Amino acid sequence: MRAIAVKDVSQVAEARRTAVLVAKAVGFGEEDAGRVAIVATELATNLIKHGGGGELLVGSYSDRTGNGVECLALDKGPGIGDFEAASRDGYSTAGSQGSGLGAIARNSHQVDVFAPxxxxTAILVRFREGRPVPGLVSSMPRVGAINLPKTGEDVCGDAWSRVTHARGYKLVVADGLGHGTYAADASQAALRVFQDEKASAPGQILQKMHLALRPTRGAAISVADVDIERHQVTFAGIGNVAGVIVNQDGSVRQMVSHNGTVGHVAKRVQEFIYQFAGEPLIILCSDGLATNWNLRAYPGLAFRHPTLIAGVLYRDFTRGRDDVTVVVTRGEAA
Incomplete structure (x- = not known):
């Protein structure tokens, strides 16, 4: 995922170019990439007109809904309130023609908005290959993430992965020590172990990672096994990585991670089991995100697209001095 600061009109072109590069990198042809360019331009322009500037995140995705490109526009402006009215052509609060949000909706396959x-305002837009079909509602993905390198770095030292199993899924977030290439080497080594040992329990996976990461600079890692049938999460973590269960009533349960660095110092690997009811959100994040957030401060956000939830948390709580990863999942058995 790439982040483009959009503070003035000179940065709109950069946002458009970046979005087109991502589209072509995932195999989009000229027509599909052109739609991405239109929407990225509108999103970036709206950040300036209505949000007082903000940030456009652009990346690719691959989940049960398919593969494609996603753009996430984030600002701390006044919000929208009535998005449906604002999406109608001719509606404007900035003296413009009022066709921007309508163009976004017409040229994309999925739009989700949180703008009280x-x-x-946070607007998530997703694209797949082919023309969008008016009125066709895309199914809601079960996982979404923000994964961004520290400003000035080309690679992200954090990494994450999710695999499904018969009763639910397993999830991992790895935060390589520091940032840059060597941090990325450590986190990617952790993901390789996760794929090889995905049938094992979280504690066993961490033990295997501890051995595999010895040649690297090490990482902080959390592993969660979400069992939908048994209504429980088995969690094991080492280092400054956060795991949170957000229940449907808004209550939050913090999951426990022990001190240490996987690959170097891990005096104790321990699994904790947490019960849940209903269909909670499971959120794992690296220490690039501050820990003082509470979804109860965002009424309705917990029911939005997982990537949109991750984006709002990133917007409001990123520390701004490190790689940052926020992974949001909803429960579903395979």
């Missing part, structure tokens, strides 16, 4: 009055 006075609390900023």
């Amino acid at each position: 009055m006075g609390s900023g």
Whole structure:
């Protein structure tokens, strides 16, 4: 995923170019890439007109809904309130022609918005190959993530992965020590172990990672096994990585991670089991995200697209001095 600061009109072109590069990298042809360019331009322009500037995140995705490109526009402006009204051509609060949000909706396959009055705007847009079909509602993905390198770095030292099994899924977030290439080497080594040992329990996976990461600079890692049938999460973590269960009533359960660095110092690997009811959100994040957030401060956000949830948390709580990863999942058995 790439982040483009959009503070003035000179940065709109950069946002458009970046979006087109991502589209072509995933195999989009000229027509599909052109739609991505239109929407990226509108999103970036709206960040300036209505949000007082903000940030456009662009990346690829691959999940049960398919493969494609996603753009996430984030600002801390006044919000929108009535998005449906704002999407109608001719509606404007900035003296423009009022066709921007309508163009976004017409040229994309999925749009999700969180923009309460006075609390900023977050707009997620997704594209697949082929023309969008008006009125066709895309199914809701079960996982979404923000994964960004520290400003000035070309690679992200964090990594994450999710695999399904018969009763649910396993999830991992690895935060390589520091940032840059060597941090990425450590986190990618952790993901290789995760794929090889995905049938094992979280504690066993961490033990295997501890051995495999010895030649690297090490990492902070959390592993969660979400069992939908048994309504429980088995969690094991080493280092400054956060795991949170957000229940449907808004209550939050923090999961415990022990001190240490996987690959170097891990005095104790311990699994903890947490029960849940209903269909909670499971959120894992690296220490690039501050820990003082609470979804109860964002009424309705917990029911939005997982990537949109991750984006709002990133917007409001990124530390801004490290790689950052936020992974949001909803429960579903394979």
